[in-house]
Amino acid sequence: MKLASLKHRRDGKLILVSRDLTQAVDASDIALTLQDALDEWDKLSPLLQARYEALNDNNIGERFPFNPADCESPLPRAFQWADGSAYVNHVELVRKARGADMPESFWTDPLMYQGVSDKFIGPRENIELCDEAWGCDFEAEVAVITDDVAMATPSEKAGSHIKLLMLVNDVSLRNLIPSELAKGFGFFQSKPASSFSPVAVTPDELGESWQENKVHLPLEVFLNGEQFGAPNAGVDMTFDFAELVAHAAKSRHLGAGTIIGSGTVSNLDRSKGSCCIAERRMLEILDLGSPKTPFLLYGDKVSIEMHDKEGRSIFGKIDQEVVPYR
Amino acid sequence: MKLASLKHRRDGKLILVSRDLTQAVDASDIALTLQDALDEWDKLSPLLQARYEALNDNNIGERFPFNPADCESPLPRAFQWADGSAYVNHVELVRKARGADMPESFWTDPLMYQGVSDKFIGPRENIELCDEAWGCDFEAEVAVITDDVAMATPSEKAGSHIKLLMLVNDVSLRNLIPSELAKGFGFFQSKPASSFSPVAVTPDELGESWQENKVHLPLEVFLNGEQFGAPNAGVDMTFDFAELVAHAAKSRHLGAGTIIGSGTVSNLDRSKGSCCIAERRMLEILDLGSPKTPFLLYGDKVSIEMHDKEGRSIFGKIDQEVVPYR
Numbered sequence: 197m198k199l200a201s202l203k204h205r206r207d208g209k210l211i212l213v214s215r216d217l218t219q220a221v222d223a224s225d226i227a228l229t230l231q232d233a234l235d236e237w238d239k240l241s242p243l244l245q246a247r248y249e250a251l252n253d254n255n256i257g258e259r260f261p262f263n264p265a266d267c268e269s270p271l272p273r274a275f276q277w278a279d280g281s282a283y284v285n286h287v288e289l290v291r292k293a294r295g296a297d298m299p300e301s302f303w304t305d306p307l308m309y310q311g312v313s314d315k316f317i318g319p320r321e322n323i324e325l326c327d328e329a330w331g332c333d334f335e336a337e338v339a340v341i342t343d344d345v346a347m348a349t350p351s352e353k354a355g356s357h358i359k360l361l362m363l364v365n366d367v368s369l370r371n372l373i374p375s376e377l378a379k380g381f382g383f384f385q386s387k388p389a390s391s392f393s394p395v396a397v398t399p400d401e402l403g404e405s406w407q408e409n410k411v412h413l414p415l416e417v418f419l420n421g422e423q424f425g426a427p428n429a430g431v432d433m434t435f436d437f438a439e440l441v442a443h444a445a446k447s448r449h450l451g452a453g454t455i456i457g458s459g460t461v462s463n464l465d466r467s468k469g470s471c472c473i474a475e476r477r478m479l480e481i482l483d484l485g486s487p488k489t490p491f492l493l494y495g496d497k498v499s500i501e502m503h504d505k506e507g508r509s510i511f512g513k514i515d516q517e518v519v520p521y522r
Numbered sequence: 523m524k525l526a527s528l529k530h531r532r533d534g535k536l537i538l539v540s541r542d543l544t545q546a547v548d549a550s551d552i553a554l555t556l557q558d559a560l561d562e563w564d565k566l567s568p569l570l571q572a573r574y575e576a577l578n579d580n581n582i583g584e585r586f587p588f589n590p591a592d593c594e595s596p597l598p599r600a601f602q603w604a605d606g607s608a609y610v611n612h613v614e615l616v617r618k619a620r621g622a623d624m625p626e627s628f629w630t631d632p633l634m635y636q637g638v639s640d641k642f643i644g645p646r647e648n649i650e651l652c653d654e655a656w657g658c659d660f661e662a663e664v665a666v667i668t669d670d671v672a673m674a675t676p677s678e679k680a681g682s683h684i685k686l687l688m689l690v691n692d693v694s695l696r697n698l699i700p701s702e703l704a705k706g707f708g709f710f711q712s713k714p715a716s717s718f719s720p721v722a723v724t725p726d727e728l729g730e731s732w733q734e735n736k737v738h739l740p741l742e743v744f745l746n747g748e749q750f751g752a753p754n755a756g757v758d759m760t761f762d763f764a765e766l767v768a769h770a771a772k773s774r775h776l777g778a779g780t781i782i783g784s785g786t787v788s789n790l791d792r793s794k795g796s797c798c799i800a801e802r803r804m805l806e807i808l809d810l811g812s813p814k815t816p817f818l819l820y821g822d823k824v825s826i827e828m829h830d831k832e833g834r835s836i837f838g839k840i841d842q843e844v845v846p847y848r
Binding site for chain 1: 531532561599600601602604607625628631633634635636637638639640641650652656673674695698703704705706707708709710711712713714715769770772773774775776777778779780847
């Protein structure tokens with residue numbers, strides 16, 4: 197099942213999108229918003245699934261062409277966005293470039309931060325930036341949305357709470373990070389609003405590419421029309437999504453609609469490229485002694501997409517331009 | 523105006539509460555939930571205000587006795603909870619006790635972290651704790667709720683976006699903090715769900731006690747029936763709420779319903795006591811060489827309240843017991 201949120205007031209209006217992303221049908225009579233659907237997922241998802249099947253079978257009258265530009269992020273705002281850093285290879289690399297060792301515990305205890313979730317950017321909306329000197333970067337990731345997860349749910353049971361998957365552009369302001377992390381309270385100003393793929397999909401849409409709570413497909417990133425990276429999201433993922441959900445739930449209940457991110461996708465195989473500029477700059481520092489690739493400037497365009505093994509886009513494309521904030 | 527949320531589904535049902543906290547009236551025909559009211563505050567608050575005045579004038583028929591135990595936190599879940607640390611004296615003290623200097627910049631650049639907001643604890647609900655060894659602590663604070671705040675709003679303009687005030691118990695798991703902060707990404711497991719006062723109030727309810735974007739009244743904390751502290755929230759607050767809102771909005775828009783916390787209230791005058799156990803333990807370390815007061819154990823009861831100069835409770839009382847999580 198593929199779901200999206202048409203732009204409509206603050207929380208969007210729920211639609212179902214055909215598997216090939218060409219057609220859509222209103223679903224707001226079943227649940228007005230995606231959050232409403234997640235709040236009662238067990239009851240409402242069978243109704244949504246039936247309509248989704250009718251849409252794919254061309255067996256429904258009121259369909260309309262699907263346009264990602266009409267969409268918000270699937271959850272236009274959310275009650276929780278917790279971003280992990282599951283590709284520990286990426287973390288080690290970033291540290292190596294600044295001459296810092298990585299604690300051994302990073303291989304067994306996931307990194308995760310509480311992200312801002314009150315206003316996500318739409319998948320085709322501009323990234324408004326106050327100052328190029330802040331060092332704006334994209335981070336291409338995969339994320340899951342859960343239903344209610346009880347406190348202390350172990351990872352063996354956490355996988356069944358994963359109801360939807362999306363792609364993410366976790367926008368980061370690199371030059372604000374060092375001073376902010378030095379204060380000891382984590383990211384705040386350095387992590388402004390993120391954007392998500394036009395469509396959220398149920399895990400079954402990934403077929404055999406969803407295994408062991410990981411997405412085994414390349415995550416494709418383009419910067420100004422040139423491929424920047426396409427590492428496989430299922431490779432070198434130290435913690436799978438069930439482990440990330442369990443980590444988040446250790447000392448708290450997670451409410452339905454909680455979004456958990458993978459962190460920047462990264463493969464040890466350098467030929468796969470990178471999912472953020474910071475990683476490429478780290479590789480340049482290690483290879484050349486200094487970074488060559490600048491962070492994002494006004495007018496730069498970023499896109500993030502994932503195709504299945506038959507070459508069909510699964511989530512639609514995140515496609516954004518960095519613009520000055522007025 | 524005083525507002526509360528009766529327990530009802532996930533987001534509660536909006537009611538107005540009389541100034542003396544004895545009577546209430548349904549307001550869900552104006553806005554079903556407090557979030558709905560905040561989403562259209564300029565349009566809806568005059569309607570709410572008119573009914574509030576009728577309630578206080580005993581000029582409304584359908585009122586009922588107000589019972590805080592029937593309430594969720596005013597926002598049972600929120601799209602953003604950002605907690606500052608505006609009483610820098612407290613921060614300095616905590617650092618001194620562990621022999622660490624505080625950077626000079628802490629006096630000019632607010633500390634703030636992104637808190638979890640998907641499921642707050644009700645003001646009279648138990649604090650469920652998996653393990654006493656986690657070092658559970660309360661933190662008594664004041665918080666504001668904003669309407670929409672545009673990115674880069676300066677502090678001179680941020681004060682006008684403060685629509686409501688509440689009290690907070692920011693539950694903290696002290697023994698999980700050191701290893702979590704050492705990872706560099708800030709609090710996550712160490713900051714589980716917070717609870718808020720039964721009632722949220724508009725700033726005018728504070729009269730002259732709301733000045734310069736600070737609440738100039740003692741915040742009263744009791745542990746197992748004994749007063750633990752009553753520092754004045756308007757004293758030694760290095761950053762006022764307008765400055766905290768502006769800090770939060772530096773690189774992002776803030777959505778309506780954003781909650782911004784003051785951090786643990788603390789006065790330099792030690793006779794005023796403390797608003798968290800950690801601070802008292804720090805004072806014990808400095809005075810006696812080692813801490814004497816244990817963190818919260820199962821069965822411990824915490825209450826937080828604030829009275830006006832005539833001795834009337836403004837927000838109602840947070841009153842909670844720590845219980846083992848089953």
